[in-house]
Amino acid sequence: MAVAVGRLLRRSGGLGRAPSRARRKDGEWSIVQGLDIDDFSRARIDASVAELGEERDAVRELGLIG
Amino acid sequence: MELDDCAFPSLAALRTGDDPDAHVRRRQPAPCWSGAARTKGMERDDLLSANGAIFTVQGASLQQPRRRRPAHVLVPGNPANTNALIAMSNAPDIPTERFSAMTRLDHNRAIGPAGRRRPAAPVTDLAKMTIWGNHSATQYPDIFHAEIGGGTRPSVVDDQAWLENDFIPTVQKRGAAIIEARGASSAASAASAVIDHVHDWMLGHTGR
Numbered sequence: 001m002a003v004a005v006g007r008l009l010r011r012s013g014g015l016g017r018a019p020s021r022a023r024r025k026d027g028e029w030s031i032v033q034g035l036d037i038d039d040f041s042r043a044r045i046d047a048s049v050a051e052l053g054e055e056r057d058a059v060r061e062l063g064l065i066g
Numbered sequence: 067m068e069l070d071d072c073a074f075p076s077l078a079a080l081r082t083g084d085d086p087d088a089h090v091r092r093r094q095p096a097p098c099w100s101g102a103a104r105t106k107g108m109e110r111d112d113l114l115s116a117n118g119a120i121f122t123v124q125g126a127s128l129q130q131p132r133r134r135r136p137a138h139v140l141v142p143g144n145p146a147n148t149n150a151l152i153a154m155s156n157a158p159d160i161p162t163e164r165f166s167a168m169t170r171l172d173h174n175r176a177i178g179p180a181g182r183r184r185p186a187a188p189v190t191d192l193a194k195m196t197i198w199g200n201h202s203a204t205q206y207p208d209i210f211h212a213e214i215g216g217g218t219r220p221s222v223v224d225d226q227a228w229l230e231n232d233f234i235p236t237v238q239k240r241g242a243a244i245i246e247a248r249g250a251s252s253a254a255s256a257a258s259a260v261i262d263h264v265h266d267w268m269l270g271h272t273g274r
Contacts, residue, residue, distance in 0.1 A: 027267055027268050029267070038210070041198075041206065044206035044234075045206050047199075048199025048204040048206055051199070051204045052199065055145055055147070059114055059148055059151070062114070062115060065152055066155055
């Protein structure tokens with residue numbers, strides 16, 4: 001597991017971040033699987049993802065995304 | 067001028083201009099886009115609209131058919147995640163995994179206080195630091211998966227008070243603290259994070 005690269009978090013339709021692993025091949029990367037996420041972490045991750053959703057909705061209303 | 071003066075081995079040339087079609091199209095492999103900088107007292111909503119026009123135009127420029135290879139796009143400018151989303155949405159022919167918002171600065175910000183906490187560890191010994199979520203004050207710096215010195219679990223993860231009252235808010239609010247201190251967004255640390263981010267994205271990383 002490693003976390004060097006920003007990850008496109010699609011569940012919110014926005015660009016969030018989850019741990020990812022960059023391979024030594026022209027920018028390919030993959031998401032780290034199987035991490036234990038306890039309630040303490042989960043609550044904070046969910047709060048930030050919710051904020052991303054609000055930003056996405058705001059720019060959609062402005063007509064900046066489809 | 068200062069970029070030239072750094073003599074970066076990977077910096078072949080610099081071009082400046084305000085025509086995104088001419089300049090975005092040619093950049094390979096990793097355009098790094100910044101937007102309107104956040105200044106003291108400026109809210110994120112102001113930034114959303116200020117940057118929206120920039121990233122719709124630049125995203126559309128990536129669609130240029132004469133590109134030899136699809137771009138890799140790093141967006142450091144705030145609100146970075148949403149700016150990256152805007153660019154991605156306006157460049158539907160570019161694979162989505164080639165867009166990335168820069169949270170490496172948050173990652174690097176988290177390593178310092180974690181390493182200074184006893185038992186202290188040099189930054190090179192800290193691996194697998196994790197940042198979740200938005201590049202904003204809601205981001206979650208997650209130390210629970212970190213390792214010190216090649217596999218040791220840092221003892222600080224058991225210090226709940228330090229995590230909640232010191233480590234997490236310090237990292238979350240670091241951007242605002244920098245603005246408060248210097249009256250402008252981070253510059254040197256952000257530029258350094260761009261280098262780290264693109265290096266590890268293109269060449270792989272060492273676990274940090």
